[in-house]
Amino acid sequence: MARPSQRLSANAPGPFYVDAACIDCGTCWQFDPLHFAPHGNASHVLRQPVGDGELRQALLALQACPVAAIGTSAALRARTPADGFPALVTRHPAGDVYYCGWASRRSFGASSWLIVRPGGNVLVDVPRWSAPLARRIRALGGLHTLVLTHRDDVADHQRWAAAFGCGRWIHAADADAAPGAEHLLQGRDPLALDADLQLIPTPGHTAGSLVAVLGQRAAVLFSGDHLWWNPDHQVVVASERYCWWNWPEQLRSVERLLDLDVGWLLPGHGHSHAFAPGAWRPALEQTLAWARR
Numbered sequence: 474m475a476r477p478s479q480r481l482s483a484n485a486p487g488p489f490y491v492d493a494a495c496i497d498c499g500t501c502w503q504f505d506p507l508h509f510a511p512h513g514n515a516s517h518v519l520r521q522p523v524g525d526g527e528l529r530q531a532l533l534a535l536q537a538c539p540v541a542a543i544g545t546s547a548a549l550r551a552r553t554p555a556d557g558f559p560a561l562v563t564r565h566p567a568g569d570v571y572y573c574g575w576a577s578r579r580s581f582g583a584s585s586w587l588i589v590r591p592g593g594n595v596l597v598d599v600p601r602w603s604a605p606l607a608r609r610i611r612a613l614g615g616l617h618t619l620v621l622t623h624r625d626d627v628a629d630h631q632r633w634a635a636a637f638g639c640g641r642w643i644h645a646a647d648a649d650a651a652p653g654a655e656h657l658l659q660g661r662d663p664l665a666l667d668a669d670l671q672l673i674p675t676p677g678h679t680a681g682s683l684v685a686v687l688g689q690r691a692a693v694l695f696s697g698d699h700l701w702w703n704p705d706h707q708v709v710v711a712s713e714r715y716c717w718w719n720w721p722e723q724l725r726s727v728e729r730l731l732d733l734d735v736g737w738l739l740p741g742h743g744h745s746h747a748f749a750p751g752a753w754r755p756a757l758e759q760t761l762a763w764a765r766r
Contacts, residue, residue, distance in 0.1 A: 475542055477544065480492055481495070481512075483515075484518040485519060488521065491516050491517050491518060496540055498540075505533070507522075508520050531545075533553070535553070538582075539582045539601065556609065558571075560572045562745070567687050568591075568595075575603040577599070577601035580625060580626040581742070593614075593618060596610075596618070596620070597695040598628070598695075616633070620672065620683075622684065622695065624643075624679050626697060626698070627650050630651055631653065646676065647680065673729065675729065676719065677722045678697070678723055686733065692736060694733065696740045698741050701741075702740070702744040711724065711727050731757050
């Protein structure tokens with residue numbers, strides 16, 4: 474639990490605060506940019522919530538924090554909604570997509586995404602174990618499959634798989650990070666799990682990085698740490714700084730995604746973004762041009 478005695482000086486005056494335990498993962502400001510923002514090597518409260526709607530959002534950001542670095546009064550904490558996560562992001566013809574919250578320190582606060590679909594629900598990357606979240610997911614139909622985009626964001630995959638009896642997919646090159654995974658993606662060819670969900674190997678960030686693609690038109694791209702959106706510069710980012718394995722290979726993997734029709738980019742780290750029709754390819758071409766300058 475956050476400690477008032479370790480409250481960071483950058484916080485806006487008021488009941489919500491970030492303390493010195495913050496690991497600068499960005500979970501709070503990616504979910505709630507109205508009230509939280511980066512500041513130096515940590516996050517801080519940019520603006521205190523006003524009204525019930527804003528209070529709900531700030532309380533959910535507090536709940537999502539992987540290291541309990543966000544604090545407020547006991548009276549306000551008691552108002553944390555029990556049904557906040559998973560939080561609906563978009564409704565797609567191939568399935569409804571939710572942000573799971575409950576980020577894990579083991580994955581440095583990475584986002585995880587729930588796809589609710591008739592063919593069986595899918596969890597893309599894994600939050601920390603949470604019994605309340607598990608109850609909510611069970612009420613939405615449970616879990617059929619876990620997709621692990623790369624070795625960094627497996628978090629509590631064993632506990633989630635055991636609780637729901639669901640199979641796990643990970644690329645063979647990162648399989649040592651998820652011992653016991655039932656399904657290994659091999660090589661570099663895309664694999665269709667069914668007509669509306671495919672896995673595409675995108676080696677670079679790690680040797681076994683992959684992305685998941687939901688739908689064919691205006692698809693939802695779950696990009697792990699391969700790509701994310703920078704709202705300040707309005708660009709898709711592939712980061713050499715955070716490439717742990719092979720940067721030239723990562724750029725070749727970016728090229729593999731040019732012909733997709735992407736409507737939503739949902740990364741493990743960094744901002745999500747909704748794309749206008751036809752905007753994906755030019756955005757990705759710009760990313761490649763900048764990266765190769």
